[in-house]
Amino acid sequence: MTGSLLRVENLVVEFRGGGAFALRRETVTAVKDVSFHIGAGDAYGLVGESGSGKTTTGRCVLGLQAPTSGSITLGTDDVGELRKRDPQLLHQRIQAVFQNPIASLNPAMTVARILAEPLRRLVGMKDPAAARTRGEELLDAVRLPTDVLDRRPTELSGGMAQRVSIARALASSPSLIVLDEAVSALDVATQAQVINLLADLRDETGVSYLFIGHDLAVVRHLCDRIGVMSQGALVEEGTADQVCHSPQDDYTRRLLDAVPVPDPTVKRVRHGHTTR
Amino acid sequence: MAVLRRVVTRPSGTIPLIWLAVVGFCALFPTVVATHDPNAADFASLLEGPSGAHYFGTDELGRDTFSRVVDAARPAALAGLQAVSISLILGLPIGLFVGYAGGWWDRIVMRVVDAIFSLPGLILAFAIVAILGPGLTNAMYSVGFLFSLRVIRLVRGMVLSVREEPFIEAARLSGAPTTTVLGRYLLPNMMGPLIVQTTISFAAVLIIEAALSFLGLGVQQPDATWGSMLRDARSFQRDNPWIPWPPGLAITLTVLAFNTLGDTLRDVLAAGPGGGSKAPRRGVALGLADGATTAARPAVDDTADPDPEALLSVRNLSVIVPTSTGPAPAVRGLDVDLRPGEIVGLVGESGSGKTVSALAVAGLLPRGVTIDPGSRIHFDGQQLVGLTEARMAQVRGTGIGMIFQDPTASLNPALTVGYQLAEPLRIHHGLSRAAATDRSVELLDRVGVANPRERLRDYPHQFSGGMAQRVMIAMALASEPSLIIADEPTTALDVTTQRQVLELLVELCDDLSMAMLFITHDLGVVAEICDRAVVMYAGQAVETGDVHELFATPDHPYSRALLASVPLLDDDEDRLVTIPGRVPGPGEQIVGCRFASRCEQAHDACAAGPVDLVTLAGGDRSSRCLLSAAAVEDGA
Ligand SMILES: Nc1ncnc2c1ncn2[C@@H]1O[C@H](COP(=O)(O)OP(=O)(O)OP(=O)(O)O)[C@@H](O)[C@H]1O
Ligand code: SF4
Ligand SMILES: [Mg+2]
Numbered sequence: 001m002t003g004s005l006l007r008v009e010n011l012v013v014e015f016r017g018g019g020a021f022a023l024r025r026e027t028v029t030a031v032k033d034v035s036f037h038i039g040a041g042d043a044y045g046l047v048g049e050s051g052s053g054k055t056t057t058g059r060c061v062l063g064l065q066a067p068t069s070g071s072i073t074l075g076t077d078d079v080g081e082l083r084k085r086d087p088q089l090l091h092q093r094i095q096a097v098f099q100n101p102i103a104s105l106n107p108a109m110t111v112a113r114i115l116a117e118p119l120r121r122l123v124g125m126k127d128p129a130a131a132r133t134r135g136e137e138l139l140d141a142v143r144l145p146t147d148v149l150d151r152r153p154t155e156l157s158g159g160m161a162q163r164v165s166i167a168r169a170l171a172s173s174p175s176l177i178v179l180d181e182a183v184s185a186l187d188v189a190t191q192a193q194v195i196n197l198l199a200d201l202r203d204e205t206g207v208s209y210l211f212i213g214h215d216l217a218v219v220r221h222l223c224d225r226i227g228v229m230s231q232g233a234l235v236e237e238g239t240a241d242q243v244c245h246s247p248q249d250d251y252t253r254r255l256l257d258a259v260p261v262p263d264p265t266v267k268r269v270r271h272g273h274t275t276r
Numbered sequence: 277m278a279v280l281r282r283v284v285t286r287p288s289g290t291i292p293l294i295w296l297a298v299v300g301f302c303a304l305f306p307t308v309v310a311t312h313d314p315n316a317a318d319f320a321s322l323l324e325g326p327s328g329a330h331y332f333g334t335d336e337l338g339r340d341t342f343s344r345v346v347d348a349a350r351p352a353a354l355a356g357l358q359a360v361s362i363s364l365i366l367g368l369p370i371g372l373f374v375g376y377a378g379g380w381w382d383r384i385v386m387r388v389v390d391a392i393f394s395l396p397g398l399i400l401a402f403a404i405v406a407i408l409g410p411g412l413t414n415a416m417y418s419v420g421f422l423f424s425l426r427v428i429r430l431v432r433g434m435v436l437s438v439r440e441e442p443f444i445e446a447a448r449l450s451g452a453p454t455t456t457v458l459g460r461y462l463l464p465n466m467m468g469p470l471i472v473q474t475t476i477s478f479a480a481v482l483i484i485e486a487a488l489s490f491l492g493l494g495v496q497q498p499d500a501t502w503g504s505m506l507r508d509a510r511s512f513q514r515d516n517p518w519i520p521w522p523p524g525l526a527i528t529l530t531v532l533a534f535n536t537l538g539d540t541l542r543d544v545l546a547a548g549p550g551g552g553s554k555a556p557r558r559g560v561a562l563g564l565a566d567g568a569t570t571a572a573r574p575a576v577d578d579t580a581d582p583d584p585e586a587l588l589s590v591r592n593l594s595v596i597v598p599t600s601t602g603p604a605p606a607v608r609g610l611d612v613d614l615r616p617g618e619i620v621g622l623v624g625e626s627g628s629g630k631t632v633s634a635l636a637v638a639g640l641l642p643r644g645v646t647i648d649p650g651s652r653i654h655f656d657g658q659q660l661v662g663l664t665e666a667r668m669a670q671v672r673g674t675g676i677g678m679i680f681q682d683p684t685a686s687l688n689p690a691l692t693v694g695y696q697l698a699e700p701l702r703i704h705h706g707l708s709r710a711a712a713t714d715r716s717v718e719l720l721d722r723v724g725v726a727n728p729r730e731r732l733r734d735y736p737h738q739f740s741g742g743m744a745q746r747v748m749i750a751m752a753l754a755s756e757p758s759l760i761i762a763d764e765p766t767t768a769l770d771v772t773t774q775r776q777v778l779e780l781l782v783e784l785c786d787d788l789s790m791a792m793l794f795i796t797h798d799l800g801v802v803a804e805i806c807d808r809a810v811v812m813y814a815g816q817a818v819e820t821g822d823v824h825e826l827f828a829t830p831d832h833p834y835s836r837a838l839l840a841s842v843p844l845l846d847d848d849e850d851r852l853v854t855i856p857g858r859v860p861g862p863g864e865q866i867v868g869c870r871f872a873s874r875c876e877q878a879h880d881a882c883a884a885g886p887v888d889l890v891t892l893a894g895g896d897r898s899s900r901c902l903l904s905a906a907a908v909e910d911g912a
Contacts, residue, residue: 049772050741064445088451096449106443108464121451157858158626168446185767187626187797192841192852199851214770217843221852244845258771260800262842264823269775270619270782270805 004037005208006061006176011035011070013056030056032232033070036225038176043202043209045223045240047216047255053232054212058178061210063090074176092122095169099181101161105153111135111164112149115171122172138167141204142197159190163197170201180212195221217259220244228252279468282544289540292533299530302349312340314347314500323516332522335505336512344500345522351501352482352530355416359481360474362420367427368470372458374428375435386432389425397422401484412501415488416481423477430473433690434466436737468545472538479534486527502527582654587791588614588637588759589655594648595632595641599863605648606632606862608815611889614791616758619782621802621823622795624812625838627859630795633812634761637793638678639668656758673704677752677790681764683744687736693747694732701754719750724780742773749780753788760785760792766801778805799842803827811835814860814870817889821897831892831899833875869902877903 013031031053038044046054059065061072063083072079074093082090095118098104105114115135119125125134136146142163153161162182169177179198183191199222201207213219219226219240226243228236228251236249247253283289302309311331318338325333332341374382392400404418438444447461482502489503505523512519582589595607607629614620622630635641637653639660647653653660656675660668672678680686687696697719698712707715713732720728723746736744745765752760762781766774782805785792794806802809802823809826811819811834819832830836840853857874860866868883869875875882881902889900893911 049770062449064448091449091451096446098445104443104446106447106461106465108461117447117450117452159858165446168450187624188799188838188841189625189797189855192843192854195843195852196854214772215843216771217845220845221843221850255772256845258775259845260771260774260798260804261844262799262803262827262839264803264827266803268804269778270807 003039005040005042005075006038006210007071007073008037008057008061009035009071009073011057011060011072012068013053013060013065014068029232031060031067034227034229034232034234035070036227036234036237038208038210040175041202041206041208042225043211043223045219045226046210046212046229047214047219047226048229049214049255052229054229055180057229058096058180058210058212061176062094062096062178063087088122091118092172093174094176094178095172095174096178096180097162097165097169097182099184101158101165101185102153102156104165105156105161105168107153110150110152111139111156114153114164115139115149115168118168118171134171135167138170139164141170141201142167157190158186159194162186162190162194166194166197166201170205170207173205174207176208176210178210178212181214182211183218184213184215191218198222214255215259216244216256228255279541279544283537283540286540286544288536289544292537292540295529295533296537299349299526299533300353302346303353304350306343306347306350310340310343310346312343314339314343316340323512323519325516325518333516333518335508335519341505341519341522344505345502345526348500348502348505348523348526351412351499352485352526355412355485355501356478356481358413358416359420359423359485360477362417363423363427363477364474366421366424368431370424371428371431372435372462375432376454376458376462382432385428389428392422392425393429398484398487401488405488410492412485412489415485419481419484423481426477427470427473429690430469431466434469435462437684437689438462438465468541472542472545475534475538475541479531479538482527482531482534582652583613585615586613586654587616587618587656588612588653588793590633590637591652591654593633593636593651593653595629595636595645595651596648597632597645597862599861601863603646604862606645606815607636610810610812610815610817612793612810612817614759614793616791617785617789618808619785619792619794619806621806621809622793622812623797623799623802623809623838625797625855625859627814627861628812629815629862630797630812631763634763634793634795638672638676638761639663639665640672640678673700673755675755675757675759677755677757677760679745679748679752679760679762679765681767683741683748683768684736684739686748687744689736692733692735693739694734696736697732697747697751697754700751704755715754716750719753720747722753723747723750723784724776725750740773741769742777745769745773745777746780749777749784753784756788758790760790761795762792763795764797765794767796767798774801781805799827799839811838814866815862816870816900817898818871818900819898820889821892825894825897831897831904832871832901833877833903834871835899837874837876869900 011031011034012029015028015030034057036044046057048054056065060067061079063079066080079090112132112135115138116131119131119134125131135149139146139148144160144163148160148164156164183194186194195218198209202209211219211223223240226238226240227234228243228249230251236243236247236252243252244256247256284293316339318334320338321334322338323334323336324330330340330342332345335341370385374385401415401418401422404421405415408414408417444457444461447457485501486503486506489501490507492507502523506520509520509523582591590610590612593607593610594605596603597606610633612620622633624630632645636647641647647661651661655671660671694713694716697716701707701712701715702709716732717728720731725731725743725746739747766777769777778801781792784790796802806823808821809823810817811832813834819826819835826835830839837855841855843852855874860870868885869887872878872882887900887902889898890905890908891898892904893908
């Protein structure tokens with residue numbers, strides 16, 4: 001793929017474990033030699049169970065975690081370098097939405113202030129009135145009524161809070177948004193709405209996604225390509241259909257198998273119990 | 277400040293505050309309150325009892341005890357302020373720093389703190405006093421130092437638990453520098469516990485100050501402190517038994533005031549912002565009676581008796597929550613039955629009232645949220661509505677186990693898992709320390725935690741999400757319950773871990789013959805583990821039935837829409853089916869079917885009046901929809 005927006009090459013992240021005075025210091029390799037590309041306007045899914053290294057990979061892309069080795073390039077810039085040289089510019093270009101919708105928003109601030117922060121710091125929009133107008137536009141983009149501006153996170157439902165997080169991520173008009181388990185905490189009905197919203201926003205703005213998740217049924221609905229991570233390594237990669245319908249790796253098959261199916265006749269944890 | 281307002285509206289807040297204000301006034305203006313010079317000896321009146329001239333009598337030098345007690349308020353307040361401010365000045369930055377920086381710094385500082393902590397506090401204070409020399413200020417330095425360790429622990433624990441909170445990360449992504457993150461984001465969200473800790477520290481400082489002065493290591497003569505007055509009183513108690521009372525009472529009342537205030541603050545802060553001061557404490561009858569408008573037979577008559585065979589039988593449960601427009605029902609006349617060993621799913625969108633229903637059954641409703649008095653909850657033959665807090669705790673402690681969604685949030689980050697497991701076993705089941713430890717090991721082993729004995733010493737953040745949830749399950753099992761209430765226990769887990777935890781729960785239910793009320797919004801999970809399901813919408817059950825039937829032929833339009841919006845591995849649609857709009861809030865007045873505004877099959881009659889739950893042809897299922905009612909009529 002030539003027109004890649006993000007290139008992750010041979011990414012390795014190691015954490016040093018053990019106590020301060022432990023005799024043996026173990027090194028945990030959280031990410032092992034991971035490479036993938038995301039084209040401009042594409043949505044790339046990264047799946048795996050917790051602890052498989054997907055969040056660490058996402059944090060490296062965001063510049064929140066320094067890689068032990070390997071490189072991450074955004075357009076023509078090295079992310080590590082950009083973080084040192086101009087962190088604001090990095091954050092302007094790559095934004096994130098996290099899992100827990102309410103916890104992602106500072107409970108002490110109103111939505112208006114939450115949206116004004118990136119506008120002021122990353123886009124240089126210092127005028128409060130202008131920031132408010134832009135805040136209204138952003139809420140409109142994520143299909144929220146503008147009166148949400150004056151509410152606090154604790155006064156929002158999970159789905160609304162997640163939309164505010166998406167609005168905040170959109171504020172600096174980034175070229176890539178890392179969505180780390182961004183719909184996992186939402187109920188089915190809200191999840192479906194947010195997934196459709198994310199798809200629409202991609203069509204409207206041309207933003208790319210790195211969509212991190214554990215439920216292949218969800219990831220497949222939003223992503224063009226999917227990478228499967230297990231114990232730090234990328235064990236399988238392909239188009240969404242390839243990965244979901246003709247998985248090559250055993251681990252992928254296990255992941256597919258663990259997806260709950262809303263049909264009691266298909267597979268069931270509970271057998272036999274009858275009450276009446 | 278709203279918190280302050282809620283504190284002063286309670287007697288447990290007002291009374292300590294008044295007492296502390298009195299003490300504070302004495303400390304600031306002792307000469308105004310005192311009737312005599314506190315240090316003026318009067319050898320004409322030695323060791324007198326209380327009188328008009330000397331309210332609290334006199335001491336061995338004829339000094340006025342009342343004036344001395346008043347005068348001693350100042351050193352007490354100063355001592356408290358000194359010690360507490362030192363503890364904050366030292367503890368706050370160090371705690372913030374090591375919590376935020378982590379790594380080496382954290383490990384070294386915490387080792388040192390843990391090591392010092394393992395020494396008896398008072399002995400350490402003596403050692404410091406021995407080095408610095410006696411005197412109240414030195415004593416308070418040492419106490420302040422000791423308390424700073426506590427603050428370091430507390431702050432570090434809180435930073436650790438919020439450091440990885442998404443909103444902190446998001447703040448950094450929004451371009452906020454580290455100092456801003458620490459000051460503007462971390463600190464305000466830690467104020468609550470800090471204020472509580474500080475208040476309680478004051479009480480502890482007073483006791484230590486009194487102890488040190490009592491031993492002659494504190495304030496030097498002739499200045500009075502409550503501790504030194506007690507010490508002096510000791511020698512003359514035989515001549516004047518009254519003499520230790522005033523300083524003794526002053527210490528006791530002040531310590532009590534700080535502790536009570538601390539507890540009240542903790543309660544108020546735990547209730548969360550907005551935690552219902554407006555809401556009435558007792559349930560209000562809100563006229564929930566839905567006029568029967570359909571000819572079809574209502575599935576469950578409001579007056580129907582609880583099912584005698586059921587372990588849990590909920591009838592006509594209504595739960596009232598405070599809203600901006602006044603109290604309103606978040607749950608409206610819910611009926612649920614659980615037979616022994618049965619797993620029943622409570623499923624529905626966010627805001628449909630699942631959690632509130634579960635908390636009502638467990639008697640754990642937050643302040644300001646109440647059960648309508650017309651509700652009935654029969655558990656094991658006992659009516660739970662109206663039980664006192666204490667009786668309810670007993671029911672929970674012996675029969676009902678709870679598991680919540682976020683395991684790490686339900687565990688205290690500052691205490692080891694072993695402590696949190698063993699503590700209730702010692703309190704509720706009267707086990708000895710060793711027996712409680714053994715039982716904890718057994719429980720952890722039962723839920724599949726490897727190396728249980730070693731893991732008891734670990735703190736919650738050292739557990740992965742799945743393992744932490746196993747710990748929560750172990751805690752729920754501790755009381756050997758016959759009913760487990762699980763509120764979205766696997767929502768925060770990844771699919772593979774979720775499957776393991778579900779398998780564990782089902783296995784435990786089978787092996788230990790426990791029934792489980794399983795709350796989730798994931799229909800896939802319901803299909804995999806539940807025997808029966810209750811689909812909830814906007815506070816009502818809209819469809820109930822055996823899972824096989826319910827999933828094969830969902831009857832209610834809402835159940836159908838909910839099923840359709842589940843993303844599947846093998847459908848060809850790119851866009852997911854969504855239900856337009858949102859769940860109406862408890863306060864929204866809706867005359868007809870509560871789902872009408874979002875229902876594809878809504879017609880004129882739907883808005884006319886409330887819709888009843890009707891039993892469907894074939895027996896064991898019911899649905900709250902006019903279309904079903906009509907179908908039943910036709911069939912009948
Ligand atoms: N302490 C409270 N004070 C005021 N309103 C409350 C309180 N707790 C719940 N509510 C309201 O009661 C309704 C039902 O809430 P509940 O938490 O039971 O929903 P739920 O079905 O558990 O949703 P979720 O899937 O998000 O957990 C909501 O409208 C909510 O706003
Ligand atoms: S009663 Fe009417 S609005 Fe309500 S679910 Fe049935 S068809 Fe839809
Ligand atoms: Mg809930």
